[in-house]
Amino acid sequence: MLVGLGGLLGAAAQAHEDWPLRSEGRFRYFGLHVYDARLLAPQPLNAERWAEQAFALELVYARELKGQRIAERSLDEMRRQGELAPEQAERWLAALKTAFPDVREGDRLRGVHEPQQGARFWHNGQPRPGQLDREAAARFFGIWLHPATSEPGLRKRLLGL
Template sequence: MNHPYPLSRAALVLATTAALWWPAQASNVEPTASAALSGKQTVGSSLFRYWGFDVYQATLHAPAGFDARRFEQQRFGLALQYRRAFKGSDIAQRSIDEMQAIAPLTPQQASDWTAAMQRAFPDIKAGDELLGVHVPGSGARFYFNGQLRATVDDPAFSARFFGIWLSPQTSAPQLRTALIGAGAR
């Protein structure tokens, strides 16, 4: 049987394709929350309450010198330790609503980002922790109870998602102030 490409050339093409694909897929994603937070310190922490109910304890982890004015350009982690049970789909919808309140989303962004968060956020019970890690220029990583659960490879999503807590336009300015501490601006 005659092949249009000799076997050695096909193997070379396959190896080259794999080499180009593999680094993007195995791009140093930490498998655990503790590994993702290595080298980070607690910047601030506060209990978030809504209508008198304790919702979660939020804690911001970042390297020394974290500047809230440039949060989109810095790597950090935001941990939410839940005090109540919530459906993952409800967390995703509330996140979209908060993102829309900061600045409008296109219908495509709202649809794509809701789907991504529904995959990333499981149903939560009291005591569970979700950690989101913002990776500038790459996107977001989400950890559930210490283990990697999902990545969203979209820098615009990540900046907008973490803006829920860190943007000056947040709906929870007191929580933002508590989280960013000395980096408050």
């Protein structure tokens, strides 16, 4: 669900710039380097309770991608964690399309997870519209951190397993 830009101005969303780097890993698709993922958090994440913790996940892109395609692929990956009602999927896809611009090599997209509120996004340090509510945020970050991820090796690196 889309939440207004000013609606998620909690402490985690404001402090994410100061969080230490906890882990990182590279995502490749058919051998092609797509992005490097960096996990920042005020404290190490618990692999079983990550959805209850504040953190930021930053993707540093190695290639050009359309924001619409990033949003569509994100929703596909979110579905790996369980069924989605069609109306819910449509709302989440609309929010993701708003949040994700087209990216080029070197661009950074950062999502900040604030467990009691949802997620906010930044592109190259600038806030983006198109925020996610709590449920959508947990599904979105589950793309990398949920046990049903399509990239278990990257999950292990990010969670330090």
